[in-house]
Every structure is written in C-alpha cells, then in structure tokens.
Amino acid sequence: MREQILAILEKNSRIDLKELAVLLGVEELDIVNEMAAMEKEGIICGYHTLIDWEKTSIDKVTALIEVRVTPQRGQGFDNIAERIYKYPEVTAVYLISGAYDLLVTLDGKNLREISRFVSDKLSTMDYVLSTATHFILKKYKDHGTILAKKYEDEREKVSP
Amino acid sequence: MRNPLADKAVELKPSGIRKFFDIVSEMKDAISLGVGEPDFDTPWHIRDEGIYSLEKGRTFYTSNAGLKELKVEICNYLKRRFHLSYDYVSEVLVTVGGSEAIDIALRAMINPGDEVLIPQPSYVSYEPCAILADAVPVIINLKAENEFRLTAAELREAITDKTKILVLPFPNNPTGAIMEQKNLEEIAEVILEKDIFVISDEIYGELTYKEDHVSIAAIPGMQERTILINGLSKSHAMTGWRLGYACGPKEIIAQMLKIHQYAIMCAPTTSQYAAVEALKNGDEDVKQMREAYNQRRRYLLYAFRQMGLECFEPYGAFYVFPCIKEFGMTSEKFAERFLAEEKVAVVPGTAFGDSGEGFLRISYAYSLENLKVAIGRLEKFVHRLREEQGRS
Numbered sequence: 001m002r003e004q005i006l007a008i009l010e011k012n013s014r015i016d017l018k019e020l021a022v023l024l025g026v027e028e029l030d031i032v033n034e035m036a037a038m039e040k041e042g043i044i045c046g047y048h049t050l051i052d053w054e055k056t057s058i059d060k061v062t063a064l065i066e067v068r069v070t071p072q073r074g075q076g077f078d079n080i081a082e083r084i085y086k087y088p089e090v091t092a093v094y095l096i097s098g099a100y101d102l103l104v105t106l107d108g109k110n111l112r113e114i115s116r117f118v119s120d121k122l123s124t125m126d127y128v129l130s131t132a133t134h135f136i137l138k139k140y141k142d143h144g145t146i147l148a149k150k151y152e153d154e155r156e157k158v159s160p
Numbered sequence: 161m162r163n164p165l166a167d168k169a170v171e172l173k174p175s176g177i178r179k180f181f182d183i184v185s186e187m188k189d190a191i192s193l194g195v196g197e198p199d200f201d202t203p204w205h206i207r208d209e210g211i212y213s214l215e216k217g218r219t220f221y222t223s224n225a226g227l228k229e230l231k232v233e234i235c236n237y238l239k240r241r242f243h244l245s246y247d248y249v250s251e252v253l254v255t256v257g258g259s260e261a262i263d264i265a266l267r268a269m270i271n272p273g274d275e276v277l278i279p280q281p282s283y284v285s286y287e288p289c290a291i292l293a294d295a296v297p298v299i300i301n302l303k304a305e306n307e308f309r310l311t312a313a314e315l316r317e318a319i320t321d322k323t324k325i326l327v328l329p330f331p332n333n334p335t336g337a338i339m340e341q342k343n344l345e346e347i348a349e350v351i352l353e354k355d356i357f358v359i360s361d362e363i364y365g366e367l368t369y370k371e372d373h374v375s376i377a378a379i380p381g382m383q384e385r386t387i388l389i390n391g392l393s394k395s396h397a398m399t400g401w402r403l404g405y406a407c408g409p410k411e412i413i414a415q416m417l418k419i420h421q422y423a424i425m426c427a428p429t430t431s432q433y434a435a436v437e438a439l440k441n442g443d444e445d446v447k448q449m450r451e452a453y454n455q456r457r458r459y460l461l462y463a464f465r466q467m468g469l470e471c472f473e474p475y476g477a478f479y480v481f482p483c484i485k486e487f488g489m490t491s492e493k494f495a496e497r498f499l500a501e502e503k504v505a506v507v508p509g510t511a512f513g514d515s516g517e518g519f520l521r522i523s524y525a526y527s528l529e530n531l532k533v534a535i536g537r538l539e540k541f542v543h544r545l546r547e548e549q550g551r552s
Contacts, residue, residue: 004451022462023455023528158181158194158505160284160333 001026005034006043011144013047052147054139062091062107062136063114066100067122068129077101080127089117100132111135172288176511180495184505192505193534196333198397198478199525200452203445206396206438213433220429224421226254226405227432233439234405238390242365242375244383250410253417254427254435258363258391258404259285260420265359265387265406266293266325268415274324279310280513281481282329283361296322301515304483307472308337312346319350325357328376331364334512334521335481336457336474341374348379358386363404366395366446369454370475377407384409387416394477395446396438401431453478456524456531463535467542478525481509485518487545495520501544502537 004024008015017035021028038044053060069080077095084104085093092105104122108114114133123131139147177194184190201207225231231248238244246252255261262285266276272294278286279300290297300318302308315326326347330339339347351358358376365373377386391404404427406416426432438445460480464471471482484494491508499505507523509516524531 007451008455019459022459025458153199155195155197155199156181157184157190157192158177158507159196160175160177160511 001034050143050145059109060107061110061114062105064134065104065106065118066132067102067104068100069102070127070129072127083125168292175284177284177507180507187503190499190503190505191534193522194505194507195523195525197399197525198394199527200397200449202396202398203442206434206442209437210430210434213430218429218433222426222429222432224426225417226427230254230432230436233436237439242378244375244377246407251407251413253406253413253420254432255404255406255420256424256427257393257402258361258389260424261389261404261406262361263289264416264419266290266295267419268412269325269357270295273322275320275322277318277323277326279329281334281509281516282512283333284512286327299513308332308335309339309343310347312350315347315350319354323356325359326351328358328360331368331373331476333477334479336477336479338368338476344374344376344379348382352381360386361389363391364394364477365390367450367453367478368476369457387412392435392438396442401434403427403431403435453524456528459528459531460524467539469542478523480522481519483519491517491520498541502541504534504537
C-alpha cells in the first residue's frame with residue numbers, strides 16, 4: 001500500500017484522503033495511519049508545490065553549481081555539504097560521482113546575487129577546490145511534469 | 161445503370177455507435193465517456209523505436225506472417241504472462257489489429273451455413289464479420305445476474321448440429337466482465353463434448369483487476385481448438401498503430417495466412433518494430449496503466465454507490481456497465497437525454513447487442529479529473545430523473 005500511496009502523493013500531494021482511500025480500495029483510516037507513519041519515519045519529507053516561476057512576474061534565477069572539494073578525514077563530504085546546505089538560498093545539494101563532487105542548486109533574484117554567493121561564500125570555503133556555475137535558461141520539465149505543453153484529447157469522442 | 165452494390169454489404173446493420181458519434185461530434189463542448197481506447201500516449205520508448213525504424217529506412221514489407229523477431233517476442237510474452245506455448249514459425253500471425261484477426265479467423269474456418277455463437281453484449285464487429293464470412297450468427301444474450309459471464313448452460317443451450325465456432329470476448333467490451341478459470345473450465349467441458357472451436361478475443365487480457373487473466377487456450381485440451389486473438393492496442397496504448405496477432409493450430413493459421421497475404425500483405429512495418437520494443441521492455445508500462453485504470457474503476461463504482469446507481473463490479477477492460485432500468489427509459493433515450501441536457505456522451509448498451517438494453521457503457525479511459533466532472537453531471541442528471549419520476 002505504501003508504494004501506491006507514495007506514487008499518488010508524489011504527483012498530487014493535495015489529494016483528498018477520502019478520495020485516496022477510494023482509489024486504492026482501502027479505508028481512509030488506514031491511509032491516515034500509513035501517512036503519519038511515513039512522515040514519522042522521514043519517508044515523506046514534505047508536501048510542496050511545483051511552480052513555473054517563469055509565468056509569474058517574480059524575478060528568479062536558478063543555477064546549478066558543480067563543486068570540487070577535498071574530502072575531510074573522518075567526515076568525508078558530509079561536513080562541507082552541511083556548511084553549504086545551511087544557506088537558505090541553496091535548494092539542493094547532491095554528492096555526485098564523476099568529474100566533480102557536489103552538485104548545488106541555488107535560487108537567486110538575479111545573476112549578480114548568485115555570482116556573489118559563489119564568489120563570496122562558496123569558493124572561499126575551506127576544502128572547496130573549484131566551482132563551475134551553470135545558469136538555467138529554460139525549464140522544460142521539472143519533477144516529472146512537463147511545464148511547456150498542455151495536454152489535449154485528440155481522440156474521436158465515441159468509438160467502439 | 162445496374163445496382164453496383166452487394167446485398168450482403170447493404171444489409172449489414174450500421175454500427176449503433178456511429179449514429180451517436182455523429183451527434184456528439186457536432187456538439188462542441190460535450191465531454192465524452194464514450195471512447196473505446198486508452199487515454200495514455202504510447203510509452204515514449206516504444207514510439208522512439210518506431211521513429212528509429214523509420215530513420216533507418218525500414219519502410220519495406222515484412223514477411224506476410226510478420227517479423228520473425230516480433231513473432232518470437234509474442235511467443236515469449238504469451239509464455240511469460242499467460243503460460244501459453246506457441247511455435248513462432250507456424251502458429252503465430254501478425255495482423256492489422258485484433259480486428260483483422262477476427263475477420264480472417266472466421267473466413268478461414270467457416271463454410272456457408274455454419275453457425276457462430278456470439279455472446280452479447282460484445283464488441284460490434286463479430287456479427288458483421290460472421291455474416292460476411294457466410295456464417296449464421298447465433299446470439300447468446302448474457303445476463304446481468306451472471307455478471308455478464310458466459311455459463312456452460314447458456315452455451316449448451318445455444319449449440320446445434322451446425323454450430324462450429326464460439327466467439328469468446330473476455331475481458332469484455334462493453335460490460336467489463338471477465339471469465340475466471342473455473343468459468344472457463346465449465347464451458348471448456350461443453351466445447352470439448354460438442355467438438356466446436358473457439359475464437360477467443362483477449363485484447364483486454366492485460367486489463368484485469370481481480371486476478372491475472374486466464375486464457376481459454378490454457379485450459380487442457382483447448383489450445384488445439386482455439387484461435388487466440390490479442391494485440392497491443394489496449395495493453396500498450398497503441399490503438400493507432402494497428403497491431404494485433406492471432407495464435408493457434410498451424411493448420412488454421414496457415415489458411416488465415418493465405419487470406420492475410422492476399423488481402424493485407426503484412427501488418428505495418430513501423431508498428432511491428434515498435435511492437436518488438438513494447439513486448440520486450442513494456443511490462444512495467446502495462447502495470448502502471450493497469451494500476452491507473454484500477455483506481456478510476458474504484459472511483460466510478462464508489463460514485464455509483466453514492467448516487468444509488470446499480471452496477472455489478474466489473475473486473476476487466478476499462479468499462480463499467482451501470483443499470484439504468486429504474487428510470488423506465490431505453491438506454492438510447494437515456495444516452496440522448498444525458499447528452500442533450502448535461503453534455504456528456506456515454507454509449508447505450510444496445511450498441512453492443514439487444515441484451516445491452518437497460519445499461520450504459522461508461523469508459524474510464526479518461527483522467528480522474530475528467531471523470532469527476534462527468535460523474536458530477538451524471539449525479540445531477542440522475543437526481544433530476546428521480547424527481548421527474550416522483551412527480552408523475
């Protein structure tokens with residue numbers, strides 16, 4: 001049941017719990033209990049909204065920053081990752097295999113704000129060897145949702 | 161000028177769905193629950209394989225029976241999903257959708273005057289195809305009290321000395337009925353005793369919500385007298401690709417192949433390449449779509465219960481078949497009024513045979529959001545009808 005609940009919630013966290021129970025053919029109480037348990041276990045970490053900021057009048061720039069760091073003895077990358085993710089403007093930090101170590105995503109009002117963060121905060125940290133900043137120009141798809149296109153039903157309206 | 165037309169063609173009844181279709185297409189803002197095909201797009205990896213085959217210039221005919229690679233994958237699939245063993249060389253024929261397979265199976269097996277048993281309500285093409293093949297169609301009217309399953313008694317009663325073939329349309333369009341293993345075993349006994357053949361249309365075989373679909377060909381003694389028809393239209397959301405297949409005893413497949421070769425040549429090549437990918441790597445897509453259908457099915461049954469609309473629980477395909485007898489009007493009248501007054505199209509049960517009278521086919525090949533809007537309107541309509549009844 002957990003897998004099915006998560007599959008639905010991941011697409012629509014605002015779903016009515018009674019409706020969720022109908023869809024899965026179980027009792028509403030079971031859904032409530034299961035969700036509470038998953039929240040407690042940290043499986044469900046939040047219920048967020050996917051926003052296409054492009055369509056608003058709010059200025060927003062997103063950057064992906066590749067960061068190469070020297071891992072610390074006994075800490076690996078955890079310590080440095082923590083120092084980075086504590087900044088509220090940082091939206092994600094991933095440890096990555098390959099040519100660099102950490103992938104940091106960052107939201108800012110404009111390019112200047114982001115470059116200031118990179119030059120003042122990020123690249124001056126101990127253990128950070130180098131950074132490479134990529135600005136996102138257009139989001140086609142985010143969190144499994146295609147942002148650009150609207151779905152239209154082109155099927156014949158009645159068919160055998 | 162002489163009459164250019166064949167009586168046989170002229171006398172064929174036009175599809176009951178057609179008439180409705182014309183009204184609906186003129187109504188611009190109507191929403192529809194009348195579609196008999198998936199709302200999902202064909203999964204991208206399958207479409208991509210079709211595109212790739214075009215890019216590679218694979219625009220030739222394939223061999224008449226279909227690409228070897230595809231026939232092999234069909235056999236692997238049937239083994240994996242339904243525990244059936246077929247020889248890809250002689251027992252598999254790739255067709256232009258399941259529809260072609262139905263047509264040529266009948267044409268390959270019927271002598272003039274042979275009787276073909278057609279349980280109804282069912283898909284609209286069995287009866288006309290039987291007539292075109294010079295068979296005498298004999299309708300078995302399935303009953304709501306049996307959840308529209310075919311019983312051994314009904315079958316036995318319909319069989320005469322002239323009966324040659326039973327068309328077995330399960331999981332069923334339009335009722336959503338399935339035949340479980342024990343149901344199949346019961347009718348198989350009659351089939352073996354009376355020495356008749358089966359054309360089993362299992363195009364909805366992937367869409368069952370109780371237990372996995374069981375093919376009649378998997379019942380002991382039945383494979384040698386069954387033409388199994390299936391395809392990728394419903395399972396992999398590939399209706400427009402027109403790709404189906406027939407499997408059966410090599411003697412029958414050989415004759416079907418002859419007709420197919422002269423009438424069709426081969427199934428579309430692009431579709432065949434896409435189908436290889438679908439059968440090789442598409443099981444997970446099928447599972448996800450099935451789960452989505454199942455959620456909508458539960459939602460509709462719940463909504464019907466809430467509004468007090470009688471409906472048996474269907475375990476297959478993507479249709480529910482609620483009963484509207486309480487309103488004292490024909491299915492067609494109900495569907496017409498519902499469309500006119502609430503702008504929602506559903507298909508009257510009678511489009512699938514007389515025994516569909518008093519029922520509606522509602523398709524859940526729609527997003528949940530669409531279904532909710534449509535069901536909201538149905539509820540309003542049902543309320544109004546009940547009020548009218550209360551007044552009179």
